[in-house]
Amino acid sequence: MGYTVAVVGATGNVGREILQTLADRNFPADEVIALASERSIGQEVSYGEDDVLKVEDLAKFDFSGVDIVLSSPGAKVSAIHTPRAAAAGAVVIDNTSQFRMDPDVPLVVPEVNPQAIAGYRKRNIIANPNCSTIQMVVALKPLHDRFGIRRVVVSTYQSVSGAGKEAMDELFNQTRAIYVNDPVEKSVFTKQIAFNVIPHIDSFMDDGYTKEEWKMTVETKKILDPKIKVTATCVRVPVFIGHSEAINIETEEPITAEEAREVLRAAPGVTVIDHRANEGYVSPVEVAGDDPVFISRIREDFTVENGLSFWCVSDNLRKGAALNAVQIAELLARDYLEG
Template sequence: MGYRIAVVGATGNVGREILTTLAERNFPADEVIALASERSIGTEVSFGEDDVLKVLDLASFDFRGIDIVLSSPGAKVSAQYSPKAAAAGAVVIDNTSHWRMDPDVPLVVPEVNPQAVAGFRKKGIIANPNCSTIQMVVALKPLHDLATIRRVVVATYQSVSGAGKEGMDELFEQTRAIYVNDPIEKSKFTKQIAFNVIPHIDAFMDDGYTKEEWKMNVETRKILDPRIKVTATCVRVPVFIGHSEAVNVEFEKPITVEEAHAAWRKAPGVTLIDHRANEGYVTPVECAGDDPVFISRVREDFTVENGLSFWCVSDNLRKGAALNAVQIAEALIGGGHLGK
């Protein structure tokens, strides 16, 4: 017996990727329903290679009989409709920032804390972490199990698709404008993004960090270990798809590069490509469209007693959002949590 699935925000970048991922992984769905705002009613979205779904109105949809809702409509919309869907009996897997730090809502990365999915019973909602957090904790988990992480210093290089279709369009239009000598127009980003980098993602907080940087701190601690200290600098770069991170880790116990390599080779969701030669590492161009977190440039940090530095990249629309959400749904089913 299959499941009835609703995808909220089906016309957005992440919603479309969720539909693609469900089809690619042969998710056991008897029915998949695409939902979005009123202005998208009747829009057609692809589901797999052959199927097309017509978008229905989120505001008037009755969630009774739906088993799982995969939701990525924006935080304000999620605040309104995720509880409504949960009250109707669905389990909501929410991609927005609204529910992540709610103590009654589990924050889940299946390769890291799959047991946490059972916590959905408190509110009927499971939160998908921030895209930059997801790929980092997938990379950190095997190392934490091996040598116990004390502190993480991370600089991110985040693609414009993390800001949605508008971000991708702005990079394209600004790049075109530069080549044809048109004026540069900006609306999504605070500064020109084409041929530039912007050390500013999300709103500034009183302590000088941005909210994106705060998310990486608190989400890592909630998912992996509350004792870990994290400081992040999050940067938007002129890349369409794929987030990159330069990660420096300090451990409680000694750990060698060889031991880290061995742990990553056995870890789920990780692909290690670390050759100290030209092209012996992975960049966002190579990771786009793929599922794993790719790890490269692994080396000892000689400035601390037990330290390693590494580079990791991942497709932020897949593992950073859609794939992780679908994997959570698979964990719910695999753990027998839906009672079918």
């Protein structure tokens, strides 16, 4: 017996990826329901290679009888409909920022803290972390277990798909406009994104950090270890899919590049491609559609005691969102729910 699964935000970048991932991984679903806003009613979305689902109205949908909801509609919509679905008896895996720091809602990356899933019973909600946090903590977890991480300094290079389909369209349209000498128009981003980088993701906070940078700090502490110090600089770059991160860590125990390489190679969800030669590293264009977190450029930082630097790349729509949510659903179905 399988599960009844609803995908909220099914017409968005992440929603479509969730549907594809459910099909790719043969999730045990007897029925999959696609939900979105009123303007998307009747649209068709793909579920695997052969199946097509018609989108239903989220606002009018009755969640009674639904076992699992995979939700990615935006935080404001989630604030309304995630509690409604949870109250109807469904377990909601929420991909928005709305519930991540709620102390009664587990924030889960299956390779890092799968045991936290059990906390869903308090509210019937499990939060999916921020995309940039997910790939970082997958890389940090094995290193923290072995060497004990004191401090993390991370700079991100985040693709436009993290800001939605309109952001991807803006990069495409601006690039085309520059080539044909048309005016460059911007609406999603605060500055031109084509042939540029923007050190500004989400809103600014009083301390000068952006909300995205704050998310990486507090989410890492909640998922991995509250004692770890994290400082982040988050930058949007003109890449369609794939987030990259330059990560520097300081550890409690002595650490060498070779030891770190061995630990990372043995870690779940991690692929190490680290050759000190031309093309011996991974870039975002190469990881689109792939599941792992890729690690390259592993090297010791000789400016601090027990320091290490490395390069981390992942498909932000896969592991950074859809795949992580589906992995949570798989563990939930296997260990906690009755199929």
